[in-house]
Amino acid sequence: MAKEDVIVIGSGGGGAVIAKELGEMGLKVLVLEAGPWYGNKKWQNPNLQPGAKISSTFDDLDVSLYKQLVNKYEQNMNDLVSGRFRWGPADRSRSQWFRNIKQKGMIWQSSGVGGTTQVYTANCPRAFPMAVDHVWPLSYLELIPYYEKVEDTLPVNFAPTTAKEELFYYGAKKAGWHLIPTLDVTVPGFRPQPNAILPPNNNILNPHVRLEELSWMEGCTLAGHCVNGCPHGPSMDKIAKRSTNVSYVPLALKTSNVTIRPNAFVLKIVTDIDSSEGLRAIGVVIRDTWTGEKEELQAKVVVMAAGSIESPRLWMNSGLPHNPWVGKGLVNHYMDWLTGIFAEKELMPILGSSDVNPFVGHTCGARLDYPGLGTLQTVGMSPGLTASFFGMSESGYDFLTSSMTKGRLYGDELKEVMTNYRRTLSVLVSTDDEVDPQNGITLDPLISDEHGSVPVVAYKPTKRSKRKRSELVKIAVDILYKAGAKKIIWSNWPAGNMIHMESTMRMGFVVDENCESYDVKRLYIADNSVHYNSLGGPNPTLTTQALATRTAEKLFNKYF
Amino acid sequence: MAQVDEALDLSVYEYIIWILDHSISIPIEMQLQLVHPTFSKSTAQLLDVAAAQLIQTGQVKYPLNVCAFSGGGPFASLMESDRLKAITLLERLELNLENLPSPYQNNPGLIQNMMDVLNQLTMFGHYSEWNAYGSTRLLPPESRRIEYFPPGWIEVQYPGPAFGYRDFRGYLMAFPHKRGEDSWRKRT
Ligand SMILES: Cc1cc2nc3c(=O)[nH]c(=O)nc-3n(C[C@H](O)[C@H](O)[C@H](O)COP(=O)(O)OP(=O)(O)OC[C@H]3O[C@@H](n4cnc5c(N)ncnc54)[C@H](O)[C@@H]3O)c2cc1C
Ligand code: SF4
Numbered sequence: 001m002a003k004e005d006v007i008v009i010g011s012g013g014g015g016a017v018i019a020k021e022l023g024e025m026g027l028k029v030l031v032l033e034a035g036p037w038y039g040n041k042k043w044q045n046p047n048l049q050p051g052a053k054i055s056s057t058f059d060d061l062d063v064s065l066y067k068q069l070v071n072k073y074e075q076n077m078n079d080l081v082s083g084r085f086r087w088g089p090a091d092r093s094r095s096q097w098f099r100n101i102k103q104k105g106m107i108w109q110s111s112g113v114g115g116t117t118q119v120y121t122a123n124c125p126r127a128f129p130m131a132v133d134h135v136w137p138l139s140y141l142e143l144i145p146y147y148e149k150v151e152d153t154l155p156v157n158f159a160p161t162t163a164k165e166e167l168f169y170y171g172a173k174k175a176g177w178h179l180i181p182t183l184d185v186t187v188p189g190f191r192p193q194p195n196a197i198l199p200p201n202n203n204i205l206n207p208h209v210r211l212e213e214l215s216w217m218e219g220c221t222l223a224g225h226c227v228n229g230c231p232h233g234p235s236m237d238k239i240a241k242r243s244t245n246v247s248y249v250p251l252a253l254k255t256s257n258v259t260i261r262p263n264a265f266v267l268k269i270v271t272d273i274d275s276s277e278g279l280r281a282i283g284v285v286i287r288d289t290w291t292g293e294k295e296e297l298q299a300k301v302v303v304m305a306a307g308s309i310e311s312p313r314l315w316m317n318s319g320l321p322h323n324p325w326v327g328k329g330l331v332n333h334y335m336d337w338l339t340g341i342f343a344e345k346e347l348m349p350i351l352g353s354s355d356v357n358p359f360v361g362h363t364c365g366a367r368l369d370y371p372g373l374g375t376l377q378t379v380g381m382s383p384g385l386t387a388s389f390f391g392m393s394e395s396g397y398d399f400l401t402s403s404m405t406k407g408r409l410y411g412d413e414l415k416e417v418m419t420n421y422r423r424t425l426s427v428l429v430s431t432d433d434e435v436d437p438q439n440g441i442t443l444d445p446l447i448s449d450e451h452g453s454v455p456v457v458a459y460k461p462t463k464r465s466k467r468k469r470s471e472l473v474k475i476a477v478d479i480l481y482k483a484g485a486k487k488i489i490w491s492n493w494p495a496g497n498m499i500h501m502e503s504t505m506r507m508g509f510v511v512d513e514n515c516e517s518y519d520v521k522r523l524y525i526a527d528n529s530v531h532y533n534s535l536g537g538p539n540p541t542l543t544t545q546a547l548a549t550r551t552a553e554k555l556f557n558k559y560f
Numbered sequence: 561m562a563q564v565d566e567a568l569d570l571s572v573y574e575y576i577i578w579i580l581d582h583s584i585s586i587p588i589e590m591q592l593q594l595v596h597p598t599f600s601k602s603t604a605q606l607l608d609v610a611a612a613q614l615i616q617t618g619q620v621k622y623p624l625n626v627c628a629f630s631g632g633g634p635f636a637s638l639m640e641s642d643r644l645k646a647i648t649l650l651e652r653l654e655l656n657l658e659n660l661p662s663p664y665q666n667n668p669g670l671i672q673n674m675m676d677v678l679n680q681l682t683m684f685g686h687y688s689e690w691n692a693y694g695s696t697r698l699l700p701p702e703s704r705r706i707e708y709f710p711p712g713w714i715e716v717q718y719p720g721p722a723f724g725y726r727d728f729r730g731y732l733m734a735f736p737h738k739r740g741e742d743s744w745r746k747r748t
Contacts, residue, residue: 013714048702072721073706075688081583095585103671104676152737161729169732181733192732204728211723221724232724294562326660359718360725382689383718390677396651408679411640421716447591454588494676550561 004030006560007284007299009266009314012115013541015305016244016252016528016547017150019469023255027560030259030297030560031252031359031507032286033307035111037262039066039120039245041234046262047084047092050290056259058250059157061236070229074382077228078119085110085119085229089289090263098308100444100456104394105496107457109307113262114245116307117541121379122158122196122241124542128185128371131432131536140184146546153251154196154242156542162222162361163351164425165192165288167342168378170350171483172368175475180369185538197226197362198233211509226363229383251485257489263289264401265451269302269318271520277319280521287451289303301522301559302499305548308501308529309455313503317452325509327441329533333374334461334469336429337389337492340485340487341420350484355422358386362535363430368475373468374431374478374537383421395492404477406490417489425483427476430500431469433534434462440504461495502540505529514554515547522559526551570711571697575685576600576678578698593662602661603674607635610646613655614638619645651675687712689720 003026008015021029037043041062041222042052046069064071069084070077077084081096087109088096100105104255125148127139150156157307160166167174169179172190180189201219203209214221215232220240223232237250252258268285284296312327320326344354358380368376382387390409409417417424439460443453461469473490480488507530515530517523526548529541535543576722580600589595594602611634622639629636635646649655650671657666664671684690689699694707713720 012690045702073689075684075690075693076701076704077685079579079688081579092702095582097585098588101673102667104669104673106677106680151735155737157735158731160731162725162727163729163747165732166729179732183736194735204724209728211725215723222727223722223724225721226600228721357727359722360727381712382688383716384684384686384690387687388680388682391681391683392676396648396675408676410644411681414683418716421718445587449585449588465697475579496673 004028004297004299004557006030006301006303007032008303008526009284010034010115010303010305010307010310010527011113011249012244012307013117014544015115015303016248017545017548018303018305018419018526018552019258020248020252020255021549022406022556023252023257025552025556027259027556028257028297029252030261032264032266032284033111033113033260033262034289035088035113035262035267037113037260038069038084039063041065054259054261056253056256058253061250063233063236065238066236066239067231069449070231072225072228072231074228074384078385080106080108085112087111091290093120093279093291094300097451098449100447100454101496102458103496104392104454104494105498106392107309107498109309110475113249113260114243117243118229118245119227120243122243123364123367123377123539124151124154124194124196125185125367125369125375127538128188128369128536130371131533136532137508143543143546146549147542149474149549150542150545154247154255156194156196157199157364158192159195159197159365160200160220160222161192162363162365163353163356164358164378164380165366166266166351167356167425167483168366168479174482175479176504177368177385180427183300185369185371188368188443190366190368193362193365193367195245195362195364198242214311217417220362222361224359224361224363224380225382227385228344248521265289266306267294267317267451269314269320269520269523271320272294277521279519281523287368292450301524301555303524303526303555305525305527307527308504309441309457311525311527311529312504313443313452313455316443318453323510323519325437327504328437328439329435329503329506330440330457330459330501331435331503332459332498333434333534333537334431334433334465334475334495335497335499336469337426338429338473338480339417339424339426339488339489340480340483341417342423342425342484342488343486344423346484346486356425357422358424358426364485368479369538370472371536373471374429374517376472376479377427377428377430379426379511381426383418386421386426387414387418390489390491391416392494392497393492403486404488404490406492408491409489425480425485427480429469430537430539431465431472432537433465435503435506435533436460436462446539454523457498459496459498500540501557502528502531502534507532515551524551524555569689572682572685572691575690576681581742597661602664603678604633604635606650606664606671607646607675608633609660610649610655611635611638611643614642614646614649621663631725639684647675687716689713
């Protein structure tokens with residue numbers, strides 16, 4: 001059996017990053033990914049046929065194929081059961097993979113090369129320094145060079161302004177907030193979103209370049225499909241939205257040291273006991289998701305990057321040593337959702353146009369950060385997703401009608417809001433969520449699938465998280481009214497809405513400060529699960545990627 | 561009310577049934593005792609139990625319409641606001657959880673979750689392109705083809721997938737790249 005230097009499990013936010021870094025250091029890396037690969041010639045019909053087994057060269061990437069598959073239709077791409085970006089096998093005639101969630105909410109995660117970054121909106125803020133310093137086992141200063149490297153590689157830029165950002169900045173200023181021109185946030189204020197999206201092409205305003213031509217050129221076209229999947233760019237490695245399948249994966253392939261195998265679900269971490277190292281990881285058992293065949297693969301080091309639910313699930317299903325913190329301490333930024341509806345005549349003087357057009361421009365182009373409380377971000381989505389967000393609420397239906405509705409929309413009111421879709425601005429609340437060992441992932445004692453016992457996911461906010469979320473809601477309401485909203489819909493989202501899962505394999509508890517597990521040598525973790533906490537509220541992925549970059553160095557120095 | 565009629569016109573219920581019946585793989589359905597009846601059927605039964613309780617306890621405000629939906633049970637015979645009441649009853653768990661069909665029996669979290677899911681699916685089915693798959697909408701996803709412009713998108717004046725928009729209004733700030741503004745471009 002050929003032995004790899006490193007096996008990486010998962011090619012999402014963290015896995016693709018550590019694979020590229022290790023490949024550049026000259027190590028032979030095999031990435032095992034449970035889902036399909038979109039935009040690789042070896043998988044012409046990735047949802048219909050098994051295709052090839054592996055790909056390891058940059059030349060296999062095919063942007064035309066990618067554009068054909070990532071077609072921007074929201075049901076086709078985003079449906080949680082059968083969409084291309086779902087948590088499930090490549091074959092879409094089969095069901096999604098089951099998770100037991102015994103509360104209101106939804107788990108939004110994607111399998112496939114690129115993982116959940118295929119669907120993410122590419123926001124790349126750093127953690128709040130106060131959430132790291134004297135809290136994490138490592139300092140914020142130590143993270144900065146790694147942040148810089150990732151920001152440069154993705155690359156990260158500040159979002160350009162379109163109507164919805166302009167409206168948000170206008171409201172935030174009127175509400176008394178100031179611009180905070182920084183990456184290291186220590187005081188509250190608003191700022192353009194730092195995100196992994198290429199700046200618009202210089203021809204964006206040139207009427208002689210047709211928009212379709214522009215979509216084949218380098219740069220964001222402001223098409224607003226970030227969540228539906230961005231297919232715009234001249235080649236796979238220059239797609240505007242920098243999901244890891246178009247940023248780190250092409251760079252990994254360019255090292256000629258990285259092989260990626262999609263449709264390979266890791267069932268088990270294999271260990272042995274070494275006389276000097278003790279219990280250590282030596283490989284994995286995988287299951288081909290098309291054929292069902294199982295195989296054992298070996299490596300000198302194994303990296304789990306399967307995400308905050310599957311990494312602890314895999315640990316437990318592999319029978320690795322009991323550690324009371326495995327799966328515990330799940331945070332999800334205890335989110336909420338508010339939408340302002342605006343009148344044409346109010347918008348005209350602010351925007352010079354009668355519509356906000358939430359579907360135009362970056363999905364999340366502007367934010368307000370508040371260390372100690374969390375963050376607010378503007379969000380503009382396509383209509384089906386927008387409407388579905390009005391269907392979730394902890395408070396059921398609101399049978400009252402006033403200038404503020406709290407709860408789920410229905411009937412005429414839903415219709416009225418959706419008729420005004422083009423004049424809405426939505427704000428996502430993302431709370432500085434507290435780690436509570438009651439929350440997290442356990443194995444279902446009764447239910448298992450072809451990959452072992454299924455995970456049970458449970459989350460309840462703490463009192464403090466609840467208080468913080470309501471403070472943030474008040475700020476969002478104020479900004480929307482100050483911007484001129486005539487009506488606000490406050491969804492009061494259920495606590496179990498999981499979009500930013502973190503901290504289920506915490507640093508200092510399950511892994512050390514270099515992200516190697518305490519209990520099993522040569523087993524590292526490079527996904528959101530190693531975060532010590534919720535970063536203070538900022539979106540998690542950049543921090544995962546900075547840590548994965550650092551972990552690559554630590555791992556290399558220790559074992560190679 | 562208009563919403564309900566239009567949701568019926570767009571056959572959104574077919575979407576919900578399709579999704580419920582394709583959301584869980586057969587081996588798991590067997591473990592959940594969900595093969596007979598299917599997930600959509602047992603969900604319909606759940607709504608019917610709540611509707612029946614509402615009717616029996618005299619909490620229904622509007623007359624029943626048993627012909628509203630062919631083959632429909634008590635829930636389908638309720639007018640819209642009474643249906644919302646039935647859902648609210650389930651959401652507040654104000655009924656005997658012992659008497660519910662599997663997998664809802666004694667499963668309060670799933671019941672509450674499903675009330676959100678049904679609302680979400682209705683809205684997503686209505687306002688996404690699903691209906692526009694027309695005669696192919698109930699086929700497996702790879703066989704679906706868009707046959708016309710989605711009615712939900714016309715309703716909200718969404719122009720559909722775009723190559724881009726020219727609404728560029730400049731930048732509030734430039735990003736302080738440590739290795740120079742153009743490093744990414746130089747390297748690739
Ligand atoms: C709609 C949406 C918008 C978001 N927007 C942002 C944003 O703007 N900014 C931000 O920072 N974050 C955002 N997020 C969150 C972001 O996507 C995650 O933080 C990030 O993807 C997490 O990285 P990860 O490596 O932990 O997991 P993932 O990216 O989920 O990667 C895990 C990978 O492992 C694979 N896998 C799992 N189990 C196995 C197994 N047993 N064997 C083989 N492979 C396996 C999965 O298929 C997947 O590809 C968003 C999320 C959603 C859903
Ligand atoms: S707005 Fe989003 S989808 Fe559109 S080109 Fe830019 S990154 Fe891509």
